[in-house]
Amino acid sequence: MQQEQEDLGKEREVLSLIKKRSGKLGALTRKRNEIHTLIDNGENTTVIEEHMKVYNFFLEEFMDVQVAVQSLLNEDERESDHTDWYEPKLISCREFIDDIETWLKQDASQDAANNVAPDAMYLTDDGNGAIFPLPSGEFPIGSMMTMGHFEVQGQPTPAAPPTPGPAPFSFSSPSASPTPVPFSFSGGPRTFPPRASGHFGKTFQRSINVGEVAGNRILTKKTLVVRFSEAEANVEAILLKAREALGQVEETFVLTDSQGNEIQDSDGTRTSQFWRQNSRKVFVLLEGEFEDLQQQRRAKVSRREDNTLLDRAEEVKVAAHLQRPSLQPAKDAMSCLVCKAVFVDPQFATCCESLVGCRVCVQRWCASSDFCLKCRAANFAANVLAVRGLSPAADFFRDFDVDA
Known part of the structure; x- marks a missing residue:
């Protein structure tokens, strides 16, 4: 209580x-x-x-x-x-x-730009390099990177009003006019960026879970927060940012979802909308750990399939005593598609989820053909798994005469 x-x-x-x-x-x-x-x-x-x-x-x-x-x-x-x-x-x-x-x-x-004297103005770039105007007052556009970031430098405007006359260039002033006044570069007219208002966020953030594999599960070791732009909203760029945040730029990593499925480059993953959804967990795994995880999961699936096949074999053995003449289809299912005999070291094809042949027969087939024995799918050699635990069932059909 x-x-x-x-x-x-x-x-x-x-x-x-x-x-x-x-x-x-x-x-x-x-x-x-x-x-x-x-x-x-x-x-x-x-x-x-x-x-x-x-x-x-x-x-x-x-x-x-x-x-x-x-x-x-x-x-x-x-x-x-x-x-x-x-x-x-x-x-x-x-x-x-x-x-x-x-x-x-x-x-x-x-x-600050509005308060700089025009005849003492110059620009600095991201590397703190200075860019000075030409005698005409224009800035040489060839020295400036497209979409580069520049800051206006120079001496402040004197307290006395400037002498009337055309200035070589000018900037917009919010108090003077709502329309930006253009200043020119040698490559053509440009306008000074307007004062920011209301619409923020040229970049986005999301959390990336640094994962480690425990058994066939992914555990979160720590969490990173990466910032990215719309142009960087893709698998390659997000991976690079994760590597940089971890200080392991030379290592090979893989991005996965919470189930361990690899996030691959596609139209769906090339938008900020996909990466901005923090409710969708994203993990970064070392490539070696990711491959280990996939191998463990394949082994688990194989064991499950082995158990299912054994259960079916037991059912067949029981049914054999009741319906002996009807065992031919079952024996055919346990027979190699190449030599037609009952399997020896049976092989399983993941492409059509079927038992296809003896180990030796499948190896000989793969040496001369790239297609599946049964469904004709390509890359057959990569889709073949060995099946263990079926020897008792194979021996049963090998010794069993269905016509008796």
Whole structure:
């Protein structure tokens, strides 16, 4: 009775914490929507930074409640709650924070560009190399990579207003005009990127489970979080990011689902929609471990098939005493398709899921043909498995005269 009361009290406490956790998540969502609205309305970075402080505070409270919930769950419940419910929410929150930080940097960079004196302006690229304008005021587009990232550098504009006259290039100012004013490169006109608003997220995140094989199961050793763009939403790019995160770039890995099936490159896996679904578990395994897992599973299937065939053989032996004349079809099923005799070391074809012949006969067949003895499927040699445990049944039919 006392144990039941303790269990009931614990269950009520868990439900109370889960309700509190949902409330914290709701506060995060409302604050996120409020920040989006402020940015869409052109609010300045100072106000956004203040609201982000509140958002981060809400996130810490949400994470504290999660720790309390986890402390009351058993091991299986903890893993399910963390992976299926909490982790996708946390990744979404972190993506939002990263997007806002990117926007703040872009906004600060644009403000800095608007305050640089035109005659002292130059650009720096990702490698911190300087690119100076030509005497005409145009930047040499041949020195700039397509879709490269550049920052405006130079001396600030003097306090005195500049002398009226055409400037060699200019940038858009949100307070001056909603339409970006073009500045030119020697390769043609370009426009300065507009101030970010509302639409964030050129990149995405997802969790990748680093797996290890135990028996015929995959266990999670640790979890990685990788960031990728739409162009990187494919098997090859995700594998490379996982290898880099593990610091094992030279190793060969395989991506699998939770059942150990390899995730292969296809039209379906070349979109961000596939990789953004964190409810779909993705594992990364060393190629050697993946092959071991597949071998163990094939062996398990083979043992299951052996047991099924033995059971059928026993049924046939019992039926032999009752319906002796009707055993010819059964004997035919136990006969080699090459030599027509009862199997010696029977071989099983996975392509048509059938017993096909003696070991020696199948080897001779494979030496001259690539097609299955029965269904004519290609790559026959790779689809053949040895079947063990059928010797008693084979001996029975070998010695049994169905015409007697």
